[in-house]
Amino acid sequence: MEAKPFSIGFRVEHPQSLIDQCRFGPNAGHPILGAADYKLVHHASNGRAVYSFCMCPGGTVVAAASEPGRVVTNGMSQYSRAERNANSAIVVSISPEEDYPGHPLAGIELQRRLEEKAYVLGGSNYNAPGQLMGDFVAGRPSGDVGGVIPSFKPGITWTDLATILPEYAVVALREAFPAFDKQVKGYFKHDAVLTGLETRTSSPIRIKRNNDDLQSLNTRGLFPAGEGAAMPAASCRPAWTASRWRRLLPCRCRRQTRLDLERHAQVEAAARAGLAVHFHRAAHLLHDGVDDMHAKP
Numbered sequence: 001m002e003a004k005p006f007s008i009g010f011r012v013e014h015p016q017s018l019i020d021q022c023r024f025g026p027n028a029g030h031p032i033l034g035a036a037d038y039k040l041v042h043h044a045s046n047g048r049a050v051y052s053f054c055m056c057p058g059g060t061v062v063a064a065a066s067e068p069g070r071v072v073t074n075g076m077s078q079y080s081r082a083e084r085n086a087n088s089a090i091v092v093s094i095s096p097e098e099d100y101p102g103h104p105l106a107g108i109e110l111q112r113r114l115e116e117k118a119y120v121l122g123g124s125n126y127n128a129p130g131q132l133m134g135d136f137v138a139g140r141p142s143g144d145v146g147g148v149i150p151s152f153k154p155g156i157t158w159t160d161l162a163t164i165l166p167e168y169a170v171v172a173l174r175e176a177f178p179a180f181d182k183q184v185k186g187y188f189k190h191d192a193v194l195t196g197l198e199t200r201t202s203s204p205i206r207i208k209r210n211n212d213d214l215q216s217l218n219t220r221g222l223f224p225a226g227e228g229a230a231m232p233a234a235s236c237r238p239a240w241t242a243s244r245w246r247r248l249l250p251c252r253c254r255r256q257t258r259l260d261l262e263r264h265a266q267v268e269a270a271a272r273a274g275l276a277v278h279f280h281r282a283a284h285l286l287h288d289g290v291d292d293m294h295a296k297p
Contacts, residue, residue: 001104002208007053007201008114008169009091010161010194011061011073012133013148014187019057019086022184035081038088038184042176046168048092050176053201055088057081060151061195063126070115071122071129073152073195085151089198090176092169099166100204107204117164118197123157129164129197130156134190137174146191161196 016035020028023036035057042050054074058081064074075087100106121129130150135142141160150156162170181188207224208217216222 002206003096003100003104003107003204004202004206005093005095006107006199006204007051007089007091007093008165009050009089009173009198010196011075011087011152011198012090013061013085013087013150013193013195014189015148016058016084016086018186018189019184022186035077035086037086038187040088040090040180040183040187042172042179044092044172044175046171048168048172050090050092050172053089053091053198055086057086058083059085059087061087061128063128063153064200065115065119065126067112067115069119069124070112071118071126071197072115072200073128073198074200083151085148087151089201090173091198091201092165092172094169096204104205111199111204114164114197114199121157121159121161121164121196125154127155127157128152128195129159129161131159131161131194131196132190133177133188133192133194136161136194137177137188139174145193148189148191148193150193150195152195156193156195161194164196 017028019038020033020036023038024030024033027033028036037055037057038052039055040052044050056075056077059075059077060083062074062076064072066072073089075089077083094100094110096107100110103109118129119126130152131142132146139162142158144158145156165173178188209215209224210217214223214225216224
């Protein structure tokens with residue numbers, strides 16, 4: 001097992017109508033086009049990459065905590081993509097070499113610390129901490145909602161999100177939001193909603209595998225699959241790994257079964273050969289004994 005890179009940041013909500021207008025121009029709202037999406041990336045001056053992840057057109061921000069006393073966000077869209085807001089994770093890449101060195105599970109510990117901070121900052125009642133984009137970039141806490149109504153349930157506690165992320169992530173995000181406005185005009189919107197915290201872009205650990213048959217390196221017969229721990233492709237990579245695992249495992253099992261049957265046949269043959277030798281020796285002894293009996297007066 002080893003630590004691997006992942007990303008941390010926020011969910012960002014804009015009105016879907018704004019994203020449609022930015023992307024489709026005068027054709028926005030045409031039924032054949034549906035809800036517009038976007039993909040954004042910015043390389044910050046401090047060396048960090050900031051990018052959009054799991055963009056959800058016409059969707060909602062949802063709670064995704066897996067442990068008590070923590071707050072984590074995710075995003076989803078219904079098939080119709082008809083909700084009022086567009087949302088996407090905007091996250092900063094982090095790595096074990098720079099940000100959580102020393103132990104394979106250090107990334108999980110970092111996740112837990114950040115998610116605990118988000119829980120406390122949200123009011124310790126599973127509300128998510130939130131802030132307006134303009135306030136975050138300006139370095140001031142938010143006190144109330146603007147024109148963008150957040151979709152997270154049970155609710156939002158307005159605060160200063162810069163207090164729960166490492167400084168390098170805050171600096172990179174404050175630089176990225178205005179830069180994204182050059183890629184999607186109108187993206188840097190003062191009352192766009194930032195909802196914290198997004199920490200589950202991919203697993204912070206990787207279980208090492210043999211490349212040939214996907215077995216664990218130190219536990220033969222164990223086939224790790226689906227933890228999302230290769231390249232940070234979140235939903236696709238675990239499915240790809242599991243699909244490959246399903247293809248390889250039957251072959252492996254058939255091969256192992258064939259080998260087991262061959263070994264079993266060899267053992268049986270050896271046993272039969274051994275019994276034959278024993279019977280042969282017993283027959284000789286019996287024959288010799290009979291001869292001895294006949295030879296006696």
